Amino acid sequence: MKLERTLIALALLGFAATGWSQAWSPQRNVEFVVGFVPGGGVDRTARTVERVLVANKLVSSSITVVNKPGGGTSVAYNYVSQRPSDGHTLMFFGPGLLTNHIMGSSPLAHADFTLIASLFKEYTVFAVNTASPIRTGKDLIERLKKDPKSVTIGFASIGGASHLSAVLFNKTIGGNARDLKVVAFKGTADAITNLLGGHIDLATFPVSSASTHVAAGTMRLVGAAAPQRFGGAFANVPTWKEQGVDMAFGTFRAIMGPKGMGAAQVAFWENTLRKVTEAAEWKTDLEKNFWLDDFVTGAQFRTDLDKEYADMKAILVDLGMAK
Numbered sequence: 001m002k003l004e005r006t007l008i009a010l011a012l013l014g015f016a017a018t019g020w021s022q023a024w025s026p027q028r029n030v031e032f033v034v035g036f037v038p039g040g041g042v043d044r045t046a047r048t049v050e051r052v053l054v055a056n057k058l059v060s061s062s063i064t065v066v067n068k069p070g071g072g073t074s075v076a077y078n079y080v081s082q083r084p085s086d087g088h089t090l091m092f093f094g095p096g097l098l099t100n101h102i103m104g105s106s107p108l109a110h111a112d113f114t115l116i117a118s119l120f121k122e123y124t125v126f127a128v129n130t131a132s133p134i135r136t137g138k139d140l141i142e143r144l145k146k147d148p149k150s151v152t153i154g155f156a157s158i159g160g161a162s163h164l165s166a167v168l169f170n171k172t173i174g175g176n177a178r179d180l181k182v183v184a185f186k187g188t189a190d191a192i193t194n195l196l197g198g199h200i201d202l203a204t205f206p207v208s209s210a211s212t213h214v215a216a217g218t219m220r221l222v223g224a225a226a227p228q229r230f231g232g233a234f235a236n237v238p239t240w241k242e243q244g245v246d247m248a249f250g251t252f253r254a255i256m257g258p259k260g261m262g263a264a265q266v267a268f269w270e271n272t273l274r275k276v277t278e279a280a281e282w283k284t285d286l287e288k289n290f291w292l293d294d295f296v297t298g299a300q301f302r303t304d305l306d307k308e309y310a311d312m313k314a315i316l317v318d319l320g321m322a323k
Helices: 002-022 041-055 071-081 096-102 137-146 161-172 188-196 211-215 263-278 280-289 298-318
Strands: 030-034 063-067 089-093 113-129 152-156 181-185 202-206 219-224 250-258 292-297
Touching: 030 041, 030 071, 041 063, 041 089, 041 113, 041 250, 041 263, 041 280, 071 089, 071 096, 071 250, 096 298, 113 137, 113 161, 113 188, 113 263, 113 298, 137 219, 152 161, 152 188, 161 181, 161 202, 161 250, 161 298, 181 188, 188 202, 188 219, 211 219, 250 263, 250 298, 263 280, 263 292, 292 298
Parallel strands: 030 063, 030 089, 152 181, 152 202
Antiparallel strands: 089 250, 113 202, 113 219, 113 250, 113 292
16 A cells, blocks of 8 residues: 555656646747737737736746837747747737738748737727818828829738728729728838828728727727627717728637647746736736627637638639739
8 A cells, every 4th residue: 555655756756747848938038029010009008918927027027118110010920930949039019911922922921930829809990191182081081082192191011901891981882992092101100100190191000009009199080890889989889880881890819820730838928928918917908908808718719710711812802912
């Protein structure tokens, strides 16, 4: 009996040692990579996650948000892909990863990375400078129908959610995506700067980037590509469906790492990010930024992205932007 108890104790010690050896946590600085200049929706997401992680002491190492704009976010994708198996390098991304691959502008797709988690969904708004003669959604529709090139539209990156919102909108009102006069910037912040400076007529971007400028009276929202009104400070912004345009289009915000990350690394970040989404300050930010909670990990996350990829491809092929 004594021998049996000894063998059981040794087995338990062996199991514990194995479990300990498989545990992982960051041992040096963690880089949160963003494929845009500071100030846009993806950048704001990364900095919010970093703030919640630090405030709640969910990681013991330091965290740095690294902005790698350029090439429609391809610069950032390449940067992360060159650090295989490194759990200290994570990238915040959206639909651009999928659309860049679909349109042939990048050889990298979601299968070339280690998927960690989807965080939330966010919808797009259509904004003009308050001095603009475009005062309502109806004004915008009339101008685009009369002459689509009379409206210069700015957004962050070709193929991203903000771009697709604009082309889907134009298609829904009877136009052609190729007829639009568009300008792609390195990030939402650049698009907004050019809008407020009078260099473009319209900007499309995630709703979370609008609050400060609307409150300051420098920006007017003429429509939201959302399934229903946002409420709160944007309760008076009508959806496009309300204005006779049957379309809604948004984006997801998610996190991935380089290919080859181990199960222990993935488990650490899944569990840690779950704690982030459960934190009170995260929930406050969701409400403040009009983000819709969508925390998904594992096989379900990959399945969701596979479907998103197929849906995006169908849209882009239909718009003549992919084959």
